[in-house]
Amino acid sequence: MNIGQAAKKSGVPAKTIRYYEEIGLIPPAGRTAAGYRDYADAEVETLKFINRARSLGFSVHDVGDLLALWRDRGRASADVRRIAQGHVAAVDRKIAELQAIKQTLEGLIHRCHGDDRPDCPILEELAPACCGSGGQGL
């Protein structure tokens, strides 16, 4: 099957498949006589694997590690678990960061009357040295 069909079956765009090949995440595909890339079902499964891992937010680097473990019949599940736990920790940090940002912003939005008058606690928070005076910087 050609790259377009593999893309449709796997859900990974053709451009992205070529990109994954280029960076070495997947090995170079076989070629037809005309130079077209040629894929079997097994490669499509690999692409689906990559797609699912990426949609869970694993970096392409981590996906490479997961693929290697997937291919290794003798792998220890602890190795997979470790990668997943590291990723959950990173996700947790990101969530905490975003929640802090959200809280700050919601407090500011709550205090901003949001009408056609110029005074705005949001800008005042961003520029505490010159509350509401405008045009200090440039």
Add this chain to the structure above:
Amino acid sequence: MNIGQAAKKSGVPAKTIRYYEEIGLIPPAGRTAAGYRDYADAEVETLKFINRARSLGFSVHDVGDLLALWRDRGRASADVRRIAQGHVAAVDRKIAELQAIKQTLEGLIHRCHGDDRPDCPILEELAPACCGSGGQGL
């Protein structure tokens, strides 16, 4: 004051200040006879403003809009509020996405015994067509 001092006072790295100038977020700085960039306190305030807005996760594009509103003495606070609310909505979507990812991963990690045996529900979830068999793709 030169760029290094402005960087120290504002918390924005010198490289990043040059970058902000290059993309037009801040106007070109004045220059000394020798060609060094020269900053006054007002420019440092602008950089602090940018730094705070960026740390709240506003895109550089949004920061440009906020800066313009800050400089506009007649701005409507509603305009600022709208930008902030749009950003909160984006932050919310991101949080929800990350929480979904986290839940999925935690469920998988919980089911993975994480020892030196090869069977692992995490890989099985990523490759449902060939649970635990290994090496299907390449």
Add this chain to the structure above:
DNA sequence: ATGCACCTTCCAGTCACTGGAAGGTCAAGC
């Protein structure tokens, strides 16, 4: 005069793609 820390510009790399141009291939229809 020499050293060192600072400044300048420009180019390249990060991450994970994505778009587009220029040109080759395949299959269908006439």
Add this chain to the structure above:
DNA sequence: GCTTGACCTTCCAGTGACTGGAAGGTGCAT
């Protein structure tokens, strides 16, 4: 056999927001 259109190929460039490094000029103290 020829055209048409949808595919494929490679290569280059751009995204966002920086960051690192090289090569060379400047400022100041000794």
